[in-house]
Amino acid sequence: MPIRIPDNLPARKTLESEGVVVMDSSRAARQDIRPLQIGLLNLMPNKERTETQFSRLIGATPLQVDLTLVRITDHQSKHTSEDYLKTFYKTWEEVREQKFDGFIVTGAPIANIPFDQVRYWPEMLDIMNWTQTNVHHTMFICWGAQAALHHFHDARRYRMPTKAFGVFRHQILNPRSPWLRGFSDSPMVPVSRYNDIDRASLGPDLEILIDNPKIGVCLLDDPKHRAVHMLNHLEYDNRSLADEYERDVKAGLDTPVPANLYPDGNPIAEPENHWRSHAHLLFQNWINEIYQTTPYDMAQIGR
Template sequence: MPIRIPDNLPARKTLEDEGVYVMDSTRAARQDIRPLSIGLLNLMPNKERTETQFTRLIGSTPLQVELTLVRITEHQSKHTSEDYLNTFYKTWEQVREQKFDGFIVTGAPIANIPFEEVRYWKEMVEIMDWTQTNVHHSMFICWGAQAALHHFHGAQRYRMAEKAFGVFRHLVVNPRSPFLRGFSDSPMIPVSRYNDIDRTTLGADLEVLIDNAEIGVSMLGDQKHHAVHFLNHLEYDNRSLADEYERDVKAGLDTPQPTNLFPNGDTSATPENRWRSHAHLLFQNWINEIYQTTPYDKAEIGKA
């Protein structure tokens, strides 16, 4: 089944060119089924690229999904025009009375700022608490995962000696998790972060699902808060890490070449994507688990 997104969203053409079936609002209205309602709180500066990455994965599932793009209410984007945001996004204030089957919170490029000093932290706290009453299951990614682990569990993060940057082999700790069905034992996963979570501050009610002994936990299950926390970036496309590296080099930063990204270490070569299949598996599993367990009546979400 296709994904339903705003009719004129720029990501539509990219997805259609890739063979992802995108449904317009007219056809969706004729189908006598309840689509899954998924919200995407996009905290990244390049909104269009991030939209495309996530809609590509959400749209590959066999279920009809209605995607709502959400942004922080008061925050003014420096990289995306207000016209674009007003056309394709809703503020959290506009959706806070709605119920969602699934909700995704992305990363944000504010790794060095203490949580409480982030300009929109108060609203983030409200959103995280809101997911407990208005969302059936949430996925927090990268900075979003760090924020949720800090807020819900008091988990502490620390600055690593050097940036974890590249594509690293990880270990699937619990292959029986419904979110990891079909995963290989040691998937390659893109990583781009300066911080890691102090394992000693992770409570017993969190389950490590994917791990890397050297660069830290990658994915945690959080049954108590009906969420998963993914600290890395399976949603990334081929060029995400490469573009970040080139940006840092142009800015004069002493950023090392991303590990295991460029063939033979040749930065002029096209990066190989060795994580795409696991990215699709993760999102298909997540959406399937939501479909199997969410109430048919959306009004019942959050009551159990």
């Protein structure tokens, strides 16, 4: 079944051109089932690209999903117009009384700022605590995962000597995990981060599911908080890393060519996607597990 997103959202045309089935509101209302309610807290500056990436993966499920786009309440975006945000997004204050079957917290380009110095950190604390009462299961990604690990587990992050940048082979540590059904033993995963998590600070409540000893922890299961923490970016499209590299080069930064992205390492060539199937698997497993375990009565979520 399709994903239901706002009828005029620009991502809709992109998704339809790729064959992702998108449902309008009137057709969805005629179906005698309860759609899964998924929220996406989009902290990235390029809102349209990020919402398209996640909608692409969520929309491939055979279940009906209502996707709600959420933003920080009082944060002024420098890259997305206020009209766009008011048209397609709700602030967290507007959804804080709602219940969600699933909720995604994206990364944010603020890796060098201590958590407590992030301007919207107080609201982030409220949101993370709110997921424990109003969300059945949460997926925290990149900076969102670092923030949640810091908040819930006092996990320590540290600055790596060089940026981890490219597509790297990882190891599956628990192939029996419901989040990893169908995964190959050593998937390729896009990575773009300056920070890693100190493994010694990860307590017994967390299980490392996907790992790379050199690049760092990739995916952790956090059953106590009904969450998974993805430190990397399976949601990225073909050109996400390439565009980041080209942007850094134009800015005069000494950013290396992203590893294992271009054919023969040639940055003039079109990037190759070696992770798409695992991205779909992760999100299909996540949505399927939510569907199997979430209460039909949404008032019971979080109890």
